[in-house]
Amino acid sequence: xxxxxxxxxxxxxxxxxxxxxxxxxxxxxxxxxxxxxxxxxxxxxxxxxxxxxxxxxxxxxxxxxxxxxxxxxxxxxxxxxxxxxxxxxxxxxxxxxxxxxxxxxxxxxxxxxxxxxx
Amino acid sequence: xxxxxxxxxxxxxxxxxxxxxxxxxxxxxxxxxxxxxxxxxxxxxxxxxxxxxxxxxxxxxxxxxxxxxxxxxxxxxxxxxxxxxxxxxxxxxxxxxxxxxxxxxxxxxxxxxxxxxx
Numbered sequence: 001x002x003x004x005x006x007x008x009x010x011x012x013x014x015x016x017x018x019x020x021x022x023x024x025x026x027x028x029x030x031x032x033x034x035x036x037x038x039x040x041x042x043x044x045x046x047x048x049x050x051x052x053x054x055x056x057x058x059x060x061x062x063x064x065x066x067x068x069x070x071x072x073x074x075x076x077x078x079x080x081x082x083x084x085x086x087x088x089x090x091x092x093x094x095x096x097x098x099x100x101x102x103x104x105x106x107x108x109x110x111x112x113x114x115x116x117x118x
Numbered sequence: 119x120x121x122x123x124x125x126x127x128x129x130x131x132x133x134x135x136x137x138x139x140x141x142x143x144x145x146x147x148x149x150x151x152x153x154x155x156x157x158x159x160x161x162x163x164x165x166x167x168x169x170x171x172x173x174x175x176x177x178x179x180x181x182x183x184x185x186x187x188x189x190x191x192x193x194x195x196x197x198x199x200x201x202x203x204x205x206x207x208x209x210x211x212x213x214x215x216x217x218x219x220x221x222x223x224x225x226x227x228x229x230x231x232x233x234x235x236x
Binding site: 031033035037041042043044045048050055056058089091093095106107108109110111112114 | 209228
C-alpha cells in the first residue's frame with residue numbers, strides 16, 4: 001500500500017541553524033500539507049501546497065518557514081533560523097487531486113520528523 | 119473559524135468491551151468532512167474513519183463506527199470489541215469542503231488518550 005515517507009525521523013539542531021525536512025508524498029497525490037505537533041499539544045496546520053504554490057498558510061507559518069517541491073517526488077519544509085519553540089513533531093500529508101476540486105479527499109500522513117532545537 | 123473540541127482527555131476500556139469517544143465542533147459551513155485519526159506511541163497519524171457531512175448515514179469501518187449528529191455538531195467514535203492494539207491517542211478532525219480559502223486544512227481536537235486493559 002502506498003504511503004507518505006519522511007526523512008529524517010529525528011533531527012537535533014542548534015538554535016539559529018537552518019533545517020530542511022523532507023517528505024515523499026504518495027505518487028498520484030497532488031495536494032501536500034505540513035502540520036506540527038508540539039509535545040503534549042494538538043496537531044496544528046502549517047501550510048497547504050498545490051500546483052507549485054502555497055494554497056493556504058497558518059499564522060504559525062511566518063517568514064522563517066518555506067516549502068518547496070524541488071522535483072517530481074519530494075516536498076520540503078525549510079526553517080531558516082530555528083528557535084527553541086520550533087521543537088515539535090512535523091508531519092507531512094498528501095491527498096489525491098480530483099477533477100472536481102470541490103471534493104476533499106482524505107489526507108494521508110507520514111510518520112513524522114521529530115525536531116529538537118537546542 | 120472552525121473549532122474542534124474533545125472533552126475527554128483520557129478514556130479507558132476493558133479488552134473486548136465497547137468505548138465511545140466524544141467530539142464536538144463548530145462551523146458555519148453546511149458541507150464539510152469529519153475524521154478520526156489514531157496516533158499510537160510511534161506518533162504516526164493513522165486514519166480510522168471519515169464522514170461526509172452531506173451523508174445521513176453514519177460511517178462504519180469494521181469495529182469502528184461514528185454517531186454523527188449534524189444539528190448538534192457532534193461526531194463521536196464508537197470502538198466495539200476493543201483490542202489492545204487500539205490503545206492510542208485519538209484525534210477528531212474537521213475539514214471544509216474544497217473551495218474558498220480553507221481548502222484542505224484539517225483542524226484537530228485536543229485528542230483523547232485511550233487505554234485498553236487486558
